[in-house]
Amino acid sequence: MILIVGASGAVGIPTIKALVKRNADLRALTSNEKSAANLRDIGVGETQVGDFRSNDDVKRAMTGVDSVFLVTPRFTEDEAEIGLRVVAAAREEGVGHFVFSSAFHPQMTKMNHHWTKLLIEEAVIESGLDFTILQPAMFMQNVAVEWPVIVEKGIYSRPYSPDRKMALVDTADLGEAGAIVLTEPGYKGATFELCGPDSLTQAEMAAILSGFLGKPIQAVQRDLGEWEVWARERNWSAWGIDTYLKMANHYDTHGYPGGNPLVLRTILGREPGNYRDFAQRFVTARK
Ligand SMILES: NC(=O)c1ccc[n+]([C@@H]2O[C@H](COP(=O)([O-])OP(=O)(O)OC[C@H]3O[C@@H](n4cnc5c(N)ncnc54)[C@H](OP(=O)(O)O)[C@@H]3O)[C@@H](O)[C@H]2O)c1
Numbered sequence: 281m282i283l284i285v286g287a288s289g290a291v292g293i294p295t296i297k298a299l300v301k302r303n304a305d306l307r308a309l310t311s312n313e314k315s316a317a318n319l320r321d322i323g324v325g326e327t328q329v330g331d332f333r334s335n336d337d338v339k340r341a342m343t344g345v346d347s348v349f350l351v352t353p354r355f356t357e358d359e360a361e362i363g364l365r366v367v368a369a370a371r372e373e374g375v376g377h378f379v380f381s382s383a384f385h386p387q388m389t390k391m392n393h394h395w396t397k398l399l400i401e402e403a404v405i406e407s408g409l410d411f412t413i414l415q416p417a418m419f420m421q422n423v424a425v426e427w428p429v430i431v432e433k434g435i436y437s438r439p440y441s442p443d444r445k446m447a448l449v450d451t452a453d454l455g456e457a458g459a460i461v462l463t464e465p466g467y468k469g470a471t472f473e474l475c476g477p478d479s480l481t482q483a484e485m486a487a488i489l490s491g492f493l494g495k496p497i498q499a500v501q502r503d504l505g506e507w508e509v510w511a512r513e514r515n516w517s518a519w520g521i522d523t524y525l526k527m528a529n530h531y532d533t534h535g536y537p538g539g540n541p542l543v544l545r546t547i548l549g550r551e552p553g554n555y556r557d558f559a560q561r562f563v564t565a566r567k
Pocket of ligand 1: 331
């Protein structure tokens with residue numbers, strides 16, 4: 281039995297789909313009944329509605345599981361606390377394999393949501409459990425957020441320079457790699473950076489998307505003040521806004537540098553997906 285914590289997001293869903301294809305026995309801790317129903321629809325055998333901020337709920341979900349797949353929520357101030365709670369419960373239960381989906385370059389101290397992941401990685405390593413840590417690059421699928429404006433106005437707007445290179449990964453590959461790590465022997469005791477073959481600027485991504493959409497797309501740098509107003513209107517926490525702004529500034533200076541597909545290629549046993557293939561699939565699905 282594999283327990284998924286943080287099930288319904290950009291990492292959880294593709295990982296669950298890949299695990300279901302491998303007939304894995306799955307339990308998900310999920311925050312609400314609507315997500316629970318969706319998770320059962322895509323093949324999760326057992327759902328427990330509960331809160332990853334509750335010791336009791338996490339312990340209950342952990343009972344009798346062999347492995348854990350932990351995904352912590354994005355831009356969340358108590359991300360490390362949530363992660364440490366799950367690690368502690370897994371340790372108490374004595375699970376056979378703890379897999380944490382972290383992020384590429386968690387050692388970046390200037391980005392809050394990276395070093396919160398580093399604290400969780402530290403707890404995972406010190407837990408005494410068999411572990412695997414996955415460090416995915418930027419998700420190609422993030423463009424879904426801007427897609428309606430791209431289609432309507434032909435503008436791909438992000439709050440950092442459109443000319444910085446970003447290391448990328450297709451979340452379908454990330455999900456498949458997670459499922460392989462969880463269900464096949466040979467992956468314990470390691471930290472894997474997971475990157476696709478492309479490191480692209482926003483402008484280069486816009487050009488590729490434009491080819492498949494059949495109309496021009498201009499990559500522009502979104503004004504940070506305007507982004508902040510947008511985030512406040514959507515009830516982002518002060519910590520979340522500060523963290524996002526720090527990330528935007530870091531990307532503006534450095535991009536998301538590096539990125540090597542060797543590890544992901546080895547785990548998948550094939551070439552990881554490139555941006556062009558992703559873009560074709562993404563645009564075709566929305567036409
Ligand atoms: N975007 C990128 O390019 C990128 C790149 C590398 C790493 N990352 C990291 O990847 C991680 C995962 O991102 P994501 O989009 O999958 O995360 P997410 O959707 O923000 O959070 C994961 C899931 O946690 C569950 N959840 C929320 N509140 C809960 C609660 N109180 N109790 C129990 N479960 C709760 C939700 O599923 P339910 O509805 O089922 O409860 C949610 O979908 C983030 O930490 C992010 O920083 C992102």
